[in-house]
Amino acid sequence: MAKLDQNTFSIFKEKIDLYVFLQTIYEKVLPAFQNKKMKLMIDCPKNLWINLDPVRFEQVIINLLDNSLKYSKEMTTTLVRVNKEKDEIEITIKDQGIGIPQEDLPYIFDRLYRVEKSRSRATGGFGLGLAIVKQIVEAHGGEISVESQVGHGTCFIINLKQ
Known part of the structure; x- marks a missing residue:
């Protein structure tokens, strides 16, 4: 996070096939979803090329x-969907988890902010994950937003120029 603050971290973009990129991530995380009896689905057109830093964007x-996994129950589905509109690519990650209260939504990308204040670092992290996600998306010239409803899940929307 300190490197992000000082703008000393580097983005090394390369042209990647987004479908192949997401399939690789899918294969990495699928065992964790299966262990929790959750379903993970990827809906992405093939041969969709974009300039991204694959290492940094994999973190995103x-x-x-990982948040979807932590905050969703068994027998739910998380969907990663990619849509292309003109020169923009939209990536949505939608779960059927516990959701985020409306009053917390404006702050979830703030550093050290945790929705569930009672969580310890062992179970709830440092409150840095979404702040880092936002920094990386913005370093790619993109935007990230969130929609959520308690009891119905959360949807993160990433918009990137192609």
């Missing part, structure tokens, strides 16, 4: 999927 996707 894995962090969001």
Whole structure:
């Protein structure tokens, strides 16, 4: 996070096939979803090329999927969907988890902010994950937003220029 603050971290973009990129992440995280009896689905067109730093952007996707895993119950589904509109690519990660209270939504990308204040670092992390996700998405020239409803799940929306 300190490197992000000082703008000393580097983004090394390369042209990647987003479908192949997401399939690789899917294979990495699928065992964790299966262990929790959750379903993970990827809906992405094939041969969709974008300039991304694959190492940094993998952090983004894995962090969001990890949150979905932590805050969803068994027998639920998490869907990663990619849509292309003109020169923009939208990646959504939607779960059927516990959701985020409306009053917390404006702050979830703030450093050290945790929705569940009672969580310890052992179970709830440091409150840095979403702040880092936002920094990386913005370093790619993109935007990230969230929609959520308590008891119905959360949807993170990432918009990137192609």
